[in-house]
Amino acid sequence: MFSSMRRFTGAADKDAARHEQAERALRLLGEYERHSSGWFWETDRTGRLTYVSDKVAKVLDTPEAPAIGSMLTDLFVIDSDSPDTERTLGFHLSSRTSFSDYSVRPARDDQEECWWSISGRPQLDEMGRFRGFIGNGSDLTEKRKAEAEINRLALFDGLTGLANRQRMRLSLSQTLAESSAYRVTSLLLLDLDRFKAVNDTLGHQTGDALLKQVGQRLLRAVGERGLVGRLGGDEFEVILPSEGNRERLAQLSRAIINSLSQPYFIAGSSISIGCSVGIAIAPDDGNDAVTLTRSADLALYAAKSDGRGVHRFYDEKMLTGAQSRKRLEDDLRTALAQDQLHVAYQPVVATEDARIVGFEALVRWTHPARGAVSPAEFIPVAEECGLIESIGEWVLRTACKEAAQWPGDVRVAVNVSPIQFANPALPAIVTNALAQSGLAANRLELEITEGVFLNESDASDRMFASLKGIGVRLALDDFGTGYSSLGYLKKAPFDKIKIDQSFVRGAVVPGNRNAAIIKAIVMLAETLGMETTAEGLEVQDEIDLIRELGCSHVQGYVYGKPMDAGEAGQLLQAEGGAAKPSGFKVSRAQRVKMLRRAMLDVGDARGEVRILNMSTTGAMIDGIEFPGDVNGYEVKIELLDGQMFAAKLRWAKGGRAGLEFAEPFDMARLRPTSKILRKTG
Incomplete structure (x- = not known):
């Protein structure tokens, strides 16, 4: 009797221990599910979810269809861009094969961005019969956000939010690689004029605020036509796929220059800067990123050399000029050393x-x-x-x-x-x-x-x-x-x-x-x-x-x-x-060469002469002989049709003479007339 009692007591103790162990396991499981990124799931033989941790169920549930009872493949969308994703969830469920660390997100479109990593394996009963899948998952949302931020920082400018130098280089290379010989791509390089003065006098904080506004204006000016990026400092770039029309490019460049040249209002100050633009068009100016960028840079150099605030298209002469400057630079280094x-x-x-x-x-x-x-x-x-x-x-x-x-x-x-x-x-x-x-x-x-x-x-x-x-x-x-x-x-x-x-x-x-x-x-x-x-x-x-x-x-x-x-x-x-002057004693106004008929009054006589050159103060004429000393002799000459102007003769020799006008003549008043001699024969 006592032996039977001992056996009963021992069995009860074991059951109690197992029960306590099971409860402890459930508590630990619940604690793990509530306070960690991990969770669990289970399906039946048909692939319908029979269990999923509460925190994931809350994300997957919809008023029309709770997660429990829904097909696993209907609840998750697999990340097709994941490099380790070779087969779909449906394949593994139907073939009853294990899978590991697949990146998935909820199939619902109304959810905030949420990513998980899930793994699963087929589950068999005591008889070896398939019962469904069992598996676990972990939250990848923060990891994916961190990766996205890293990617953003790697490809976007942290100050303006525009594409950075690396992304612009990759985009340009990809665009040129995808373009056929008949498809053009244009590249605009921009450099701000007088930005350094703003940065140095008003401080980097103001300079940064200015660059942000420049980026915004540039985005508005370009719109959907191309990709806008900041290369660093005050340098910007625009890639325009499928655009090679020079007139449209010129119009866009003028619009950019005009927009960026309007006053900026920052911290109570009105700031004015300018912009220069260099333009290169592929494939004529380069069919790879390096060559096209070099061509645009040479065009930008020409724009800045021509007074800034303008745009210039690349020309082969620019490369010749750059090579000449490089040779001159090398020779100058040698000159300084020798x-x-x-x-x-x-x-x-x-x-x-x-x-x-x-x-x-x-x-x-x-x-x-x-x-x-x-x-x-x-x-x-x-x-x-x-x-x-x-x-x-x-x-x-x-x-x-x-x-x-x-x-x-x-x-x-x-x-x-x-x-x-x-x-x-x-x-x-x-x-x-x-x-x-x-x-x-x-x-x-x-x-x-x-x-x-x-x-x-x-x-x-x-x-x-x-x-x-x-x-x-x-x-x-x-x-x-x-x-x-x-x-x-x-x-x-x-x-x-x-x-x-x-x-x-x-x-x-x-x-x-x-x-x-x-x-x-x-x-x-x-x-x-x-x-x-x-x-x-x-x-x-x-x-x-x-x-x-x-x-x-x-x-x-x-x-x-x-x-x-x-x-x-x-x-x-x-x-x-003591210094002694040399050279000409009297200044002469700049003379303009011409061949123009005019009437000349000398006393009571009138005749036709030719004006060979002329300035605001006088003229040289041809076609009349004057005897003796004529210096100071007063005459009148027809400088405009029907209008005579007083002058004095200063010299005469060999059928030519020099006149000094009584009053300065406005050269802008000259207009082509029928009396201009035409070359014949």
């Missing part, structure tokens, strides 16, 4: 006593094969390739060393490029050049162009203060031709303003306004306690005018072309440094 450069000095003369008070140092290059290379050709190349600082420092040191050998207090002026000016080491370089040469600081004049004020900032003010602290003089070069306002003259400590030669030329010609402009600049400089130098004088009568207008100094071919340091020293020794 001392092929030299410094020439042009006299600066005081208008008061016509004595040489200084020289401007000008870099010159004699190429071993090409001969003399113009600074207008090699200086821009030096600025682009980063050689301008090395060349500028070499000129500075050479000029200080050679000027130290000149007598007295004669100064030397050296040009400083905006790139050099932006270098914080410039004051140290200047100080070292003065120390090594022994030249007094007040004998060195640094000429700075208005270009430095495009990046006007506290750093600019500190640079001016540092240079003045050394004791050198500062001159504002090419005044009136830059982009800045007069505001900087209030605080920039210049000792001299150099009036650009474009204002000097033609100043003595009657009716020209340049003289009034020069007078205004002189008065401004005198008010600010600055000297003035008029540049580019070539004719002697310009000297008298410049002196009358109040300029303190003049510079130009009229007092000598640039010379080497030895010749400059000899010129200073000769006659105590």
Whole structure:
């Protein structure tokens, strides 16, 4: 009896233990399902769901059809892009084969993005008969979102949201690969004008806000026609598949330039920038991404060289020009290394006593094969390739060393490029050049162009203060031709303003306004306690005018072309440094060649002559003989149909004569008439 009781008690204890174990398993399972990303599922023999964890059921259930009882294949959509997905769920269910880590999402379209990884295997009973599938799953949503974000960051610009350089490169390569020989693709490269000045003066935060607005405007301008991307900095790109019509591309480019050039309002400031566009069309301008991008880049370079704010199409000549610039760059590097450069000095003369008070140092290059290379050709190349600082420092040191050998207090002026000016080491370089040469600081004049004020900032003010602290003089070069306002003259400590030669030329010609402009600049400089130098004088009568207008100094071919340091020293020794003018004595207005019939009245007689050339102040005629000295003889000539104008004869020889008009004539009034001679035969 007691033995039977023990057996019964033992069996009960085992049942209780199994029950407790089962409950514990259910609790642990429930805990796992509620608080982890994992879940479980089960189907019957037909593939209908008989069990699924609650958190997944809530996603799959619909009012019309709960998840339990629905076909597994109706509840999930498999990720066809998954590289490890070789067969469908339906295949595995029908073939009763296991599957592992398939990426699926709910078949319902009204659900938020949700992804799972599921695995399953067939389930058999004790007799080996198929009962259905059993499996597990895990939540992939956050992982997929993270992967999508990584992909977005890899292919999209984080600031503007536009496609980034990598995506644009991939898209362009794919577009060109898919295009046949008869299908065109156009590429637009864009570069913002004056963006760096905004970034430097208003800060990167404002610059970033500006770039965002640029991206938005660019998207609106392009619309659905193409893919817009930002390559970095202030560079943007547009890919236009199946578009090669040059007129439509030109219209789009003008629309982009106009849109991006409208004022931007950021943090209470109105900001204006510009845009240049380069255009290349495949396959003519390149049938692969590298070649087409290079062509568009060359077109963009041409647009910026042509004054910015314009668009340019690629042309084969641009490649030739780029190759020529590259050769020039290589030769320039060699020239700097092999001392092929030299410094020439042009006299600066005081208008008061016509004595040489200084020289401007000008870099010159004699190429071993090409001969003399113009600074207008090699200086821009030096600025682009980063050689301008090395060349500028070499000129500075050479000029200080050679000027130290000149007598007295004669100064030397050296040009400083905006790139050099932006270098914080410039004051140290200047100080070292003065120390090594022994030249007094007040004998060195640094000429700075208005270009430095495009990046006007506290750093600019500190640079001016540092240079003045050394004791050198500062001159504002090419005044009136830059982009800045007069505001900087209030605080920039210049000792001299150099009036650009474009204002000097033609100043003595009657009716020209340049003289009034020069007078205004002189008065401004005198008010600010600055000297003035008029540049580019070539004719002697310009000297008298410049002196009358109040300029303190003049510079130009009229007092000598640039010379080497030895010749400059000899010129200073000769006659105590007095400067002697040379060349033409009287300026002449620009003459226009023509062949035009006109009536000429000489006293009571009238005859027909031919006008060979003409300017605002006079003309040369042909077809009449004048005996003896005719200088000052008054005549009338028909410059316009039926209209006679008073003039004086100044010379006559060999059937030709020179006339000086009594009053300046407006050349714009000339129109083609029937009296213009036509070539025959």
